[in-house]
Amino acid sequence: MAQTSDLKQSPLHDRHAALGAKFAEFGGWSMPLEYSSGVVKEHTAVRESVGIFDVSHLGKAMVTGPGAAEFINATLSNDLAKIRPGKAQYTLCCDAATGGIVDDLIAYYQDDEHVLLVPNAANTAEVVRRLAAEAPQGVRIVDHHDDYAVLAVQGTKSDEVLSRVGLPVGHEYMSFAEAEFGEPGGPAVVVCRTGYTGERGYELIAANEIAGELWDQLLAAGEEFGMLACGLGSRDTLRTEMGYPLHGQDITIDVTPNEAGLGWAVGWKKEAFWGREPLVAEKEAGPKRKLRGLIAVDRGIPRPGMGVTLVADVPLCDITSGTFSPTLKKGIGMALVPTMIHPGAELGVDVRGRREIFASTKLPFVDPSVREA
Known part of the structure; x- marks a missing residue:
């Protein structure tokens, strides 16, 4: 792990520290993992009301x-x-x-x-x-990675929070609008109807210079709804419940869109895109493995790197993402399972030396309809 002094910091770093955040390294940045409320409470706030995340480590x-x-x-x-x-x-x-x-x-x-x-x-x-x-x-192609902050307001009350600080809401899923923050003629904020939690929400892209004031106003506006500052720990449990893949774990340069179940994000009818020929050939032949969901039959909680077996002495693959689901109150995970294995098979996961049984399941683990509600 990189030394703290080697890591980039969000323009909101001091505010996170004042809120008692625990920090961890994410992609070369020191970012909040969780606050004093804890991962489960932060997760539940997003599912039931609203939470706010600093995701300024994302590229621009x-x-x-x-x-x-x-x-x-x-x-x-x-x-x-x-x-x-x-x-x-x-x-x-x-x-x-x-x-x-x-x-x-x-x-x-x-x-x-x-x-x-x-x-x-x-x-x-x-x-x-x-x-x-x-x-x-x-x-x-201009890299603005260090110039802008990204804040994610996620949850059923996200519209109410943004409205109270004068930002536009209600536009359709996967659309965005540019708005003035503060007084007329104020600095621009890009309000994107996107997110990585499965809940209704928005991602706000703003210049570093106004990120602190934007964060403060959003927190104040969300107080009546019980909004919590949320770290990347709860963002991970939320995205895992939705079956959203994380690069570096579920998807890598060694994993193709066909294997990851991301063929819907490929324009197969386009004449050109990077990787078209090998991907079309793989699609026609059928991938040899596919990202699947696994849900605990008993009390096992999977973690990345734990081995997955068909029977005790027949290894198949490793868990790519795994966690305890606060919504389902069960262990859930994802793995690149060979396609020869029946989609509904029960598989074993080596959880600290114990072979725990997990049922294969389609993704997502929770109802995805809330995403576009």
């Missing part, structure tokens, strides 16, 4: 110039032509030779000459490098 890269949107559509996996300006799209940066997932990210389609990309923290430099190496003349 702007692709600009004539043909910027066309260039992104010819490189990243999803079909940007299927959405209009003002909409966002989940997409993948895949390796051209293998189809493996370099990163999963959100593309914000502003107009044909401006596309904002939000990659994962640890992968931002690599995504920017790959795009810059292939960009046609006139198209620029």
Whole structure:
């Protein structure tokens, strides 16, 4: 683990420390893992009311110039032509030779000459490098990773909280709007109807200079709804309940979209995107493994790296993500299980030397309908 002095800090770091946050390293950044309320209470606040996360470690890269949107559509996996300006799209940066997932990210389609990309923290430099190496003349990729904060307000009361600080709400899922913060003519905040928890919510992109005031106002506005400051520990339990993959665990450059169950984020009818040929061939042949959900039959709690077996002496794979689900009150996990194994099979997980039985299940673990409520 990197030394604390080597890690980047959010512009809100001092505020987190004042709230009693425990910090951990995420993609080269020192970020709040949890606050004094604890992971379970933070998780429950999002599921039942509202929570606020600092996710400023996420990357921010702007692709600009004539043909910027066309260039992104010819490189990243999803079909940007299927959405209009003002909409966002989940997409993948895949390796051209293998189809493996370099990163999963959100593309914000502003107009044909401006596309904002939000990659994962640890992968931002690599995504920017790959795009810059292939960009046609006139198209620029500018890394703004350290210039902007990202706050996520997530939960059933997220609209009420944002409304109280004068930010727009109610726009459709995976869309965004730019708004003035504070007085008319004030600094711009991008309000994105996105999130990584499965609940209704918004992600706010704002310049570092106003991040502190924005955070303070949102916390004050959310007090009447019992809003909690939430760390990345509860963000992990929330996203695992939804079956959302985490890069570096469930998906890596050695995992393809077909294996990860992310074929829906691939524009198969597009003439070109990085990794198209190997991915089309794999899709036609069928992947040899697939990301599946596992839910404890008894009391076992899986953790990444724990071995998964068909029977005690037949190893299959390892848990990629695993945790205790505060919503289901059970252990849940994900693993890249060989496709020869029946989707409904019961499998063993080596939990600290004990073989605990887990039932295979479709993802997500919790009702996904709340995402677009």
